[in-house]
Amino acid sequence: MHKLTDATVLNTLDVLYKDASSDKRKLLAAFPKLLFGNLQPSDARKAYLPINRDQGEFIYDLLITEGAKHIVEFGTSFGISTLFLGAAARQTGGHVVTSELLPEKCAIAQKNFDRAGIADLVDLRAGDAMETLASVDDGIDFLLLDGWNNLYLPLLQMVEHKLNPGAYIYTDNASFPGTEPLLSYLRENPTKFDSDYIKTGKGGIELTKYLGACDRYQHKPTV
Ligand SMILES: C[S@@+](CC[C@H](N)C(=O)[O-])C[C@H]1O[C@@H](n2cnc3c(N)ncnc32)[C@H](O)[C@@H]1O
Structure with missing residues (x-):
């Protein structure tokens, strides 16, 4: 098991998780929307x-075990998950491309990457991920x-042809409404x-291994 030991990243995570502990209060007004x-x-x-x-x-641990180098994230928020991704990228010699819709979250996330010492490994793209991740490089691990x-399914379908065989797709909150089309597609x-x-x-969580494009097995050669 690879354990995250980078003290600068860990200290930043401590501060951010402490701040995140008041999420429930911050979401109180939006509770009915959350419920529905x-x-x-x-x-x-x-x-x-x-x-x-x-x-x-x-x-x-998964990223380092797999030697994942080209790491892509949909949904940065203030960058907590990206800190784990960036710290792993430091070990694998990789990098992270991450996307966040809200400009004010991007500004704070960028500061958090600086503070954690991972900014050199993170390409934070502000705006709708369906646009900002459209140009992501091939070879996603x-x-x-x-x-x-x-947006999980359209996002996956947009970048699917850029996934390396053996790439992992980690889907958070997989039981939440809106994820059904993705889960059906995977099954x-x-x-x-x-x-x-x-x-x-x-x-x-839905944890998925991409086995590779199988079109070549589906179309018999016409001879
Ligand atoms: C669940 S939070 C991400 C949490 C983050 N991954 C973490 O663990 O710290 C989802 C984020 O996705 C962002 N988001 C929603 N729709 C988006 C879109 N179309 N493009 C980019 N980001 C989007 C939201 O603004 C929100 O900050």
Whole structure:
């Protein structure tokens, strides 16, 4: 097991998780929308909505074990998850491309990357990920889906041809409304995706291994 030991990253995570502990209070006014699955990014402009430490440590270990270099994230928020990704990228010789819709979150996330000493490894793209991640380079080794659930499937389909065979896709909050189309797509394409749902206390995770494009097996040569 690879353990995150970078003191600067760990100290920054401590500060950010402490601040994130008041997320519930910050989301109080938006509770009805949350309940009905209608929460909008702007309703959570002050909230982190982060992955928890166990998730971060799992992802950190997975990235280093797999030697993942080209790491892509949908949904930066204030950068908690990106800190785990960036710290792993430091070990693998890789880099992170991450995307956040709200400019004020981007500004704070960038400061957090500076503070944690990972800014040189992170390309933070401000704006709608469906636009900002469209130009991401080929050869993705790891994709973290942690933005808005209704965009998980279109986002995956947009970058799917850029995934390396063996790449992992980690989908957070996989039991939340809006994720069903992604889960159906993964289940309906078992030759391309080896995918499992992991029950957690916090919304569930779908962990997927991309097996590669299988078109060559589906079309018989015409001779
Ligand atoms: C669950 S939070 C991300 C938490 C972060 N990954 C972490 O663990 O610290 C989801 C984020 O996705 C952002 N988001 C929502 N729709 C987006 C879009 N279309 N493009 C980019 N970011 C988006 C939201 O503004 C929000 O900050």
